Amino acid sequence: MVITRWLYVSILSAAVMLLVTAIPIDSFFSSENASRSIQQSDVLFKIFGQLRHDIGAIFYIKADEYYHGGTEHPFGETHHLEDDASLCGGPDEAAHEPARESPAEAGKNGGYDLFTRINRSISSHSVIHLNKDQSAELLPWFYLATLFDPQAVQAYVVGGFWLGMQMGKPEEGIAFLRKGLRHNPDAWELYAQVGELYFIAKKDYGKAAPYLQRAFSLMKQSEASDFDKKQVLVFLAAAMEHLGNLRESLAYYEQLSGLFNNNTIILGKIKALRSVLEEEPLHAR
């Protein structure tokens, strides 16, 4: 009898506790998610919640795996997919060492047991980069990565690069990157990639310049590396030069010179631009 009464009291108090705590929890979630109304209307977001970031990452890794011919990303390799544009085509053991063995695989006495040998025979292969005409094989994974995780900036950038530069589809590449910009309006990487596509693939310097300028201004607010700044500044300075804005171009080259530790080529470029600008008033007269 006592136990039954104790049980009733416990259940009642637990229910009261739940009600009390449920109100702040609910209000917390509604305020937390108020800014995520767009995400909440997304079906994938409703199904997978925050897990979709991980699923998107898995698809992005899949693209990397495909690029390496089905092998894992080589141990210690730090490049991006886009860095390997020139390396496309066939086995490339010189650029990548084969995947390193784990201590267990190597065996304490230097030998391999049968199971390890079987595993290696089945799942190991030297690194092969996709040929240029096989680039399309990567596309589904970029698409899926961004479908599941619209905040996957890297997937947009690399996917846009492959579409625009490798597959000769700059329009599709730019459209893909713009889709990324709708979800990530402050990602300098996306602006930079759109600018580069306009610059290199379409040679439309007028459209490239504002994207590169936006990228550079966002870079200053973020923790972008000097390497990235150099890459954007090179295109930006050249775009301005193509457009005839020599003063702006000179200003960007001067910033570039600071990052390149007074590189002789950049210094030469600055010298040439200054001499042109000095001659300008004479022409005007």
Next chain:
Amino acid sequence: MKTPLLIAVNLTRELFRKKDLYVLGILLLVLLAYVIQTAFFGVKDIFRYVKEIGLGIVFLFSIIIAVPFAARSLLEEIATKTIYPLLAKPVTRWQVILGKYLGCLFVSGSAFSLFFLLFAAADVYNQGLTGLALTLQVYGAGILMLLVLNAITLALSVYCTFSTTVTLSYLIYFLMTWFGGSLRDLLDTIPSAGLAIYYLLPHFEFFDLRHRLVHLWEPVPGWVMLFLAFYAVTYSLLALIAAFLGFRKRWL
């Protein structure tokens, strides 16, 4: 040998009586057609993705059929008490186990073969004939995988309930397929026992050659295929012995 075969044939009829095979077959066809016709950014000539998704579905559907079928084969006989007339005949318990195993193997093998055939036809339609030897190896390895999976599921069903058997079988299969290759590093940290556990676990990852076919690597050496066959037969035999030992002592 005649008695186990009769039990197996009787069990096989179940597959065609139930709708699972037809539903999954139609679903596979629909999914393959969808995957093949999908164009990404206006590009249609995408083959590896189709292979990866297609093979993934083939293996998944085959396992969806194999595991519950093997888990149910013996437990249903006991639950519905049809095991009594069966054992009243001059049929030993070992023959029952062997008959059920052969039946399950035939059922899952037929389903896998049908699904694989549909996939292969879709792949030839999409890309043309490529990597025939490797395709046959993937198919062979899939059948060998079913040999082990059915034996393990049947053995578990002798000791566990239906739901436990199904859950454990799926867990073992998926965990070993995904992480079996890297398990050695983890188990190596446990002195002596770790290595023994590593060798005792069913290495389903050995039978997963899909990756090679997707990326068109060269076929695996003949000695590897021979080892896979030897491993599958040995492991299945050990699992069947375990099933028999449990079933022999089981009070019915």
